[in-house]
Amino acid sequence: MAAISLRPAGFDDLGLRRALSDRMLPLLVAAMAFLAAMALAGWIGAASLASQWRDGAGAALTVQVPRPHAPASQPGTSRLVSVMALLSGTPGVASVRALPEDELADLLRPWLGSGAERLSVPLPAVVAVRLTGRLDIPPLAQRLQAISPGTLLEDHGVWLRRLSALAWSLQACSGLALVLVATVAAAVIAVATRAGLSARREAIEIVHGLGATDGYIAGRFARRATMLAAVGGLVGAILAMPVLLALAQLAAPFSGAPAEPDTVAEMFGLLPPGLWLVLPGLPMTAAGIGFVTAHGTVRRWLRRLP
Amino acid sequence: MIRFEAVGLHYGRSRAAEPGAEVLRDLSFSIPQGEFRWLLGPSGAGKTSLLRLMYLAIRPTRGRLTVLGTEIQAARRRDLPPLRRRIGVVFQDFRLLPHLSAMDNVALPLRLAGRPEGQIQADVKEMLRWVGLSKKVTARPTELSGGEQQRVAIARAVITRPQLLLADEPTGNLDDEQAERLMQLFHEMNRLGSTVIVATHNDALVARHPAKSIRLSAGRVVNPPAPGRD
Ligand SMILES: Nc1ncnc2c1ncn2[C@@H]1O[C@H](COP(=O)(O)OP(=O)(O)OP(=O)(O)O)[C@@H](O)[C@H]1O
Numbered sequence: 158m159a160a161i162s163l164r165p166a167g168f169d170d171l172g173l174r175r176a177l178s179d180r181m182l183p184l185l186v187a188a189m190a191f192l193a194a195m196a197l198a199g200w201i202g203a204a205s206l207a208s209q210w211r212d213g214a215g216a217a218l219t220v221q222v223p224r225p226h227a228p229a230s231q232p233g234t235s236r237l238v239s240v241m242a243l244l245s246g247t248p249g250v251a252s253v254r255a256l257p258e259d260e261l262a263d264l265l266r267p268w269l270g271s272g273a274e275r276l277s278v279p280l281p282a283v284v285a286v287r288l289t290g291r292l293d294i295p296p297l298a299q300r301l302q303a304i305s306p307g308t309l310l311e312d313h314g315v316w317l318r319r320l321s322a323l324a325w326s327l328q329a330c331s332g333l334a335l336v337l338v339a340t341v342a343a344a345v346i347a348v349a350t351r352a353g354l355s356a357r358r359e360a361i362e363i364v365h366g367l368g369a370t371d372g373y374i375a376g377r378f379a380r381r382a383t384m385l386a387a388v389g390g391l392v393g394a395i396l397a398m399p400v401l402l403a404l405a406q407l408a409a410p411f412s413g414a415p416a417e418p419d420t421v422a423e424m425f426g427l428l429p430p431g432l433w434l435v436l437p438g439l440p441m442t443a444a445g446i447g448f449v450t451a452h453g454t455v456r457r458w459l460r461r462l463p
Numbered sequence: 464m465i466r467f468e469a470v471g472l473h474y475g476r477s478r479a480a481e482p483g484a485e486v487l488r489d490l491s492f493s494i495p496q497g498e499f500r501w502l503l504g505p506s507g508a509g510k511t512s513l514l515r516l517m518y519l520a521i522r523p524t525r526g527r528l529t530v531l532g533t534e535i536q537a538a539r540r541r542d543l544p545p546l547r548r549r550i551g552v553v554f555q556d557f558r559l560l561p562h563l564s565a566m567d568n569v570a571l572p573l574r575l576a577g578r579p580e581g582q583i584q585a586d587v588k589e590m591l592r593w594v595g596l597s598k599k600v601t602a603r604p605t606e607l608s609g610g611e612q613q614r615v616a617i618a619r620a621v622i623t624r625p626q627l628l629l630a631d632e633p634t635g636n637l638d639d640e641q642a643e644r645l646m647q648l649f650h651e652m653n654r655l656g657s658t659v660i661v662a663t664h665n666d667a668l669v670a671r672h673p674a675k676s677i678r679l680s681a682g683r684v685v686n687p688p689a690p691g692r693d
């Protein structure tokens with residue numbers, strides 16, 4: 158590959174161009190960066206799905222009222238009207254809306270076919286309730302039962318809690334994968350640095366004897382390792398791009414974006430903005446891991462010299 | 464200023480080695496700044512070990528050693544590199560960096576001292592010319608003869624005008640004419656204020672350049688250099 162451009166400008170007194178070669182290390186770091194990109198995508202994807210679920214299903218209840226037009230226990234009103242009146246008067250309720258028949262039919266059509274409107278089974282009325290905060294469900298259900306027997310209350314919060322537990326687990330797994338990948342990358346760099354140290358042991362001893370500080374020698378290794386790791390991180394991030402775009406395209410229908418993007422801009426727009434911030438961070442993080450690991454490894458090794 | 468006070472040295476890990484295992488024993492002497500000393504003694508007497516103590520490659524196992532005014536026992540590890548940069552060493556086995564040219568080998572101490580790159584080139588070329596290697600500036604050590612490598616090592620040792628110049632058998636691979644030239648260089652360094660200590664087996668050279676000497680035998684100084692003595 159670009160052997161010349163990978164070499165640092167300047168004076169290679171320790172012969173590190175050979176001792177820390179530009180083949181193996183960038184390749185391994187590129188693989189790590191690729192995996193890190195996948196884990197980050199998982200993290201960001203899970204986070205955005207979780208927030209969508211929270212907004213959509215968030216503070217909502219669905220109330221089913223069977224035989225809505227039958228008289229309620231209080232004379233003079235229908236069951237539906239008295240249920241809605243009770244719901245509207247309950248603290249913590251933001252809005253109450255009875256779904257019109259055609260909207261209900263739309264909801265049922267996938268299950269019942271186009272004949273949903275002409276169904277002979279009596280349909281219950283469905284009331285969508287938005288909440289402002291938490292609401293104690295069982296007492297409300299009891300009071301609804303009293304005025305309109307058979308009324309069912311469905312609390313979306315249960316689903317929300319299950320989904321956010323799922324999203325949280327996905328995020329935790331992604332985070333764990335990230336930590337592991339970073340650790341393995343650091344280990345790879347440490348091993349390469351140690352190999353470089355033993356290959357250049359004599360040169361290091363000579364330079365040390367001529368009065369080079371630990372910082373100088375460690376800096377030489379760190380400069381080389383930083384550069385190689387950054388190149389690896391960049392290659393890994395670039396390789397991850399097409400895979401991430403393909404995944405984003407698969408996920409697009411769930412987030413309301415066009416599934417078949419027409420322009421390149423539209424295609425890149427599929428990636429969550431968080432990922433755009435994070436991808437350029439990969440080479441920088443790899444470089445940082447390279448710098449810190451090489452510095453630490455060399456300094457620890459140098460303690461054996463007087 | 465170099466001062467040895469009851470210094471002992473043994474190699475290896477065991478601290479509790481019996482005194483008989485010491486390579487250097489009961490060394491007590493001092494060398495004022497700007498002096499010249501021969502370091503004499505048979506092979507295995509401990510000349511190289513004594514020099515290694517002085518160029519801070521090893522620390523004494525007992526006693527007190529002071530080099531260029533710094534007491535080595537008390538010094539922290541991070542105090543040693545600046546001290547090493549004030550010491551020039553011609554190693555018995557040269558210790559050149561194999562992947563660097565003669566030029567870069569000689570320039571190394573200047574670069575470690577942070578000398579601006581612009582000054583380095585001219586100084587190094589002049590130095591290599593002085594040791595007769597103008598035509599070998601870009602040669603790697605493997606492309607040089609033993610004597611040429613030795614002269615690169617000498618050039619590297621003196622390029623920074625060190626306050627302490629230590630040479631271990633520096634004429635081992637040189638002919639008489641080159642050896643004389645080298646002595647001229649050492650005397651010049653000495654005249655400019657460096658302390659110069661030269662370990663050698665070359666009796667003829669010592670005879671031509673009489674000076675005070677430290678004579679070692681089996682790890683002991685057998686003639687502590689008294690003022691006015693040869
Ligand atoms: N790294 C070492 N580990 C153990 N023993 C050593 C080591 N270096 C030297 N010695 C021993 O120390 C003693 C003195 O060695 P030194 O190299 O100082 O002698 P010298 O006077 O320089 O000899 P020469 O004139 O042959 O160079 C020798 O007996 C040698 O075996």
Ligand SMILES: [Mg+2]
Binds near residue numbers: 510555631
């Ligand atoms: Mg010796």
